[in-house]
Amino acid sequence: MENTKNPIIQLNKIWMAFNGVYVLKDIDFEIYPGEIHALIGENGAGKSTLAKIIGGIHQPKKGEIFLDGKPVKFTNPQQAIKNKIAVINQEPQVFPDLSIAESVFVNRLPGNRITGLVDWKKISQEASELFSSLNQEFDLRKKVGKLSIADRQMVDIANALSQGARVLLMDEVTASLTSNEVESLFKIIRDLKAKGSGIVFIGHRLEEVCSVADKVTILRDGELVANRIPPDTKMDKIIYFMVGREVKNLFIKTKHKPGKVLLQVNDLCSKDRFQHISFEVREKEIVCLAGLVGSGRTEIAESIYGIQPFDSGTIELEGKKINIRTPQDAIKHEVYYLPEDRQAHGLLMDWSILNNLSLSIIGLLAKLGFISAKRENALADEYISKMKITYRTVSQPVRFLSGGNQQKIVISKCLSTKPKVMILDEPTRGIDVSIKAEVHQMMNDLCESGVGILMISSDLPEVVAMSDRVIVMHEGSITGEFQGTDITPENIMFAAVGQYKEKITC
Amino acid sequence: MLKKSVLNNNKFFRLKIFGVRELGVVALIFLVILIVFLFQPQIVSQMSIRNMLQWFPIIALVAMGEMMIIITRGIDVSVGSNLCFSGLAVGLIFRDNPGFNPILGIGLAMLIGMGLGLFNGSIIAYLKIPPIVVTLAGLTAYRGMAFLLANGSQISANQIPTTILDISRIGPFNQNTITYLFIFIIIFGLITYVILNNTRIGRNIYVYGSNPDAALVRGLPIKKIILFIYGYTGALAGLAGILYMSRFGFVNPGQTGINFEIITITAVVLGGVSVYGGSGNIIGVLLAAFFLGVINISLSTVGLPHLWEDAIYGFIILATVTVDTIIKKFEDSR
Numbered sequence: 044m045e046n047t048k049n050p051i052i053q054l055n056k057i058w059m060a061f062n063g064v065y066v067l068k069d070i071d072f073e074i075y076p077g078e079i080h081a082l083i084g085e086n087g088a089g090k091s092t093l094a095k096i097i098g099g100i101h102q103p104k105k106g107e108i109f110l111d112g113k114p115v116k117f118t119n120p121q122q123a124i125k126n127k128i129a130v131i132n133q134e135p136q137v138f139p140d141l142s143i144a145e146s147v148f149v150n151r152l153p154g155n156r157i158t159g160l161v162d163w164k165k166i167s168q169e170a171s172e173l174f175s176s177l178n179q180e181f182d183l184r185k186k187v188g189k190l191s192i193a194d195r196q197m198v199d200i201a202n203a204l205s206q207g208a209r210v211l212l213m214d215e216v217t218a219s220l221t222s223n224e225v226e227s228l229f230k231i232i233r234d235l236k237a238k239g240s241g242i243v244f245i246g247h248r249l250e251e252v253c254s255v256a257d258k259v260t261i262l263r264d265g266e267l268v269a270n271r272i273p274p275d276t277k278m279d280k281i282i283y284f285m286v287g288r289e290v291k292n293l294f295i296k297t298k299h300k301p302g303k304v305l306l307q308v309n310d311l312c313s314k315d316r317f318q319h320i321s322f323e324v325r326e327k328e329i330v331c332l333a334g335l336v337g338s339g340r341t342e343i344a345e346s347i348y349g350i351q352p353f354d355s356g357t358i359e360l361e362g363k364k365i366n367i368r369t370p371q372d373a374i375k376h377e378v379y380y381l382p383e384d385r386q387a388h389g390l391l392m393d394w395s396i397l398n399n400l401s402l403s404i405i406g407l408l409a410k411l412g413f414i415s416a417k418r419e420n421a422l423a424d425e426y427i428s429k430m431k432i433t434y435r436t437v438s439q440p441v442r443f444l445s446g447g448n449q450q451k452i453v454i455s456k457c458l459s460t461k462p463k464v465m466i467l468d469e470p471t472r473g474i475d476v477s478i479k480a481e482v483h484q485m486m487n488d489l490c491e492s493g494v495g496i497l498m499i500s501s502d503l504p505e506v507v508a509m510s511d512r513v514i515v516m517h518e519g520s521i522t523g524e525f526q527g528t529d530i531t532p533e534n535i536m537f538a539a540v541g542q543y544k545e546k547i548t549c
Numbered sequence: 550m551l552k553k554s555v556l557n558n559n560k561f562f563r564l565k566i567f568g569v570r571e572l573g574v575v576a577l578i579f580l581v582i583l584i585v586f587l588f589q590p591q592i593v594s595q596m597s598i599r600n601m602l603q604w605f606p607i608i609a610l611v612a613m614g615e616m617m618i619i620i621t622r623g624i625d626v627s628v629g630s631n632l633c634f635s636g637l638a639v640g641l642i643f644r645d646n647p648g649f650n651p652i653l654g655i656g657l658a659m660l661i662g663m664g665l666g667l668f669n670g671s672i673i674a675y676l677k678i679p680p681i682v683v684t685l686a687g688l689t690a691y692r693g694m695a696f697l698l699a700n701g702s703q704i705s706a707n708q709i710p711t712t713i714l715d716i717s718r719i720g721p722f723n724q725n726t727i728t729y730l731f732i733f734i735i736i737f738g739l740i741t742y743v744i745l746n747n748t749r750i751g752r753n754i755y756v757y758g759s760n761p762d763a764a765l766v767r768g769l770p771i772k773k774i775i776l777f778i779y780g781y782t783g784a785l786a787g788l789a790g791i792l793y794m795s796r797f798g799f800v801n802p803g804q805t806g807i808n809f810e811i812i813t814i815t816a817v818v819l820g821g822v823s824v825y826g827g828s829g830n831i832i833g834v835l836l837a838a839f840f841l842g843v844i845n846i847s848l849s850t851v852g853l854p855h856l857w858e859d860a861i862y863g864f865i866i867l868a869t870v871t872v873d874t875i876i877k878k879f880e881d882s883r
Contacts, residue, residue: 061764121768136763138756140827147758150748150767160747202767 139188302326447478614782627687636790666783811841
């Protein structure tokens with residue numbers, strides 16, 4: 044069945060950048076009718092960005108898109124929808140206040156031929172037929188807000204299917220589905236394929252992906268490293284494609300002898316998010332939580348820091364059980380969390396460098412309830428020189444700084460609290476190489492001073508270079524723990540996709 | 550294999566007209582009447598149907614539009630000033646042109662109101678300025694325009710066409726309990742009900758309010774939705790200007806429609822429209838408007854000055870949103 048047909052969608056030399064950092068480089072990609080095309084790669088390899096470009100959510104910087112051989116430019120998702128291109132995201136886009144049936148037809152409610160009024164009878168009938176064909180049993184009057192994530196996902200899928208999508212892009216949709224649900228989803232996908240739809244399936248359970256796909260394409264660091272290879276390619280070859288990059292210019296961490304246990308997490312569970320998580324972080328140690336997006340790493344960090352509650356388990360600090368219900372509690376215990384999304388959680392973008400730096404310890408800077416400008420300036424000077432922050436004036440809003448300098452300020456904020464344990468979530472994402480090395484140097488210095496660091500990172504070279512120990516997560520559970528020479532990209536990726544190396548024989 | 554649960558039920562999408570919320574408001578109505586009755590038995594005579602049907606319709610009318618706006622997580626605080634400006638503008642036309650067709654006057658007031666509403670809506674839709682800012686500016690600007698337009702005068706009863714005055718005095722039936730004023734509410738209540746439940750634009754209002762980001766991704770015509778709700782509300786405010794003129798026999802920029810937005814929003818919120826967007830239905834809002842009428846009459850029966858009203862409305866808004874939020878948290882945590 045090799046390409047006797049013409050592609051529905053053809054991407055020609057697509058380049059894409061966010062904030063000056065290229066995330067897709069010179070990508071050629073085709074979607075053929077009647078074909079399931081799997082797209083795989085590490086976190087941040089550019090899979091979702093590619094899907095979003097085809098779905099009209101992002102516009103590429105360079106390159107052309109052809110639909111049925113004609114050049115097209117989608118400036119918004121509506122245009123893609125009109126051309127029967129549907130994108131389904133990992134996070135279902137649902138309307139909690141609507142009934143299931145209405146949600147399915149939300150953007151094209153059928154009208155009565157004579158009155159033009161919404162035809163509820165038709166909606167209920169068609170929705171019920173649609174869900175029957177999906178082999179799903181729902182009370183269609185139920186509000187979507189009352190459904191589980193998996194069921195919401197089904198509603199989202201039903202919506203895309205009901206539009207008779209010619210091209211269906213599924214971005215990690217199976218992450219929250221059970222194996223039965225995945226099976227029925229695959230049946231649907233195969234039916235659609237038989238009817239001539241072109242399907243792009245983005246996934247991270249390699250076995251699952253390879254079982255359904257006709258062709259596999261692999262992205263690494265925004266580049267196409269394997270185009271349309273057969274799905275029965277050996278697993279370790281696929282993993283090699285995903286992670287096998289040249290190692291260059293990497294910071295090599297000085298090894299410190301770990302001291303006493305600082306943070307100890309015992310059997311932490313949170314329904315639907317993570318299960319039975321136990322690990323420890325020692326003095327002068329960098330422990331990395333690795334895994335793919337959605338594996339529960341950030342959720343664990345947020346639970347330790349008191350942003351999200353957990354159901355059972357305990358957290359101990361220096362051997363004493365601590366109760367953390369809010370971030371204030373965590374800071375009181377000298378545990379600090381540096382969130383992944385700097386702009387949303389880490390910084391007040393319109394505030395000055397000075398005010399951002401002093402924010403976390405504003406209480407310490409105050410004299411009789413008034414903030415001492417002298418102390419505030421002294422603090423700012425200390426960190427600006429320590430961190431080599433490039434700036435014009437300290438009153439410059441942080442919005443105008445580069446991503447790397449913003450990250451330095453976020454880290455400085457953490458440091459000003461003099462923490463015992465620091466949790467760094469993707470500390471170098473979106474930062475250019477030179478500043479990355481500085482951030483790594485800072486982490487190294489911190490470690491030396493006795494701080495225990497829990498790092499969450501999707502950047503495998505960084506994980507390998509910086510970690511004393513690596514804990515790998517897959518779908519909310521720990522699937523691997525490595526130290527020393529066992530910390531290799533291959534080992535980590537095998538555990539991250541939910542399998543141990545020994546098991547793979549194909 | 551079709552699911553039996555769906556196809557056996559012909560009333561599938563018929564909305565539950567009387568939900569828990571509506572029963573709650575009805576209970577409140579009886580509770581207030583009962584309490585007042587214990588102290589002042591003459592509440593029952595004061596509470597004549599005629600009185601009630603005179604009081605709440607103007608609020609209910611504008612609340613029908615305001616509820617659409619609040620469903621989309623927006624707000625319009627300019628309705629009182631809009632009402633005053635539209636009523637005054639048409640009142641001046643009536644004054645200066647004796648014999649001006651009153652039906653035309655009604656249409657004109659609705660057009661003026663709709664114009665002001667669309668102005669608000671287009672700033673909100675195209676410049677993406679928060680509704681509270683835009684309509685707060687409207688609140689003071691439209692009132693100011695009314696003062697300028699009136700130029701120190703006011704419209705009084707002898708300048709208003711009899712047909713207009715009759716709207717709130719007589720009705721289509723022999724006994725004049727059910728006046729045309731009330732008929733207006735029935736008609737617009739039905740129109741609003743059908744818009745909200747049986748038209749695409751109406752359903753889109755709920756969709757947009759329920760998840761604005763997803764609505765954008767799904768390709769919903771968001772600007773059209775915003776223009777529609779503010780335009781519709783403006784038109785209703787314009788009509789309310791005429792009804793106000795009919796009911797009270799005057800239009801005066803210093804008095805007409807003052808604090809009207811607060812009463813309207815109270816009715817909407819008490820009527821079960823979530824301030825978090827996405828839900829609410831018109832029956833609840835109409836009942837809530839009626840309840841505010843009961844409060845109003847109770848105050849005068851008990852002999853409390855009407856100065857109390859504003860404080861009570863504010864309290865009702867706060868209490869309702871507090872209770873709703875607590876219930877929502879409780880439901881989410883289960």
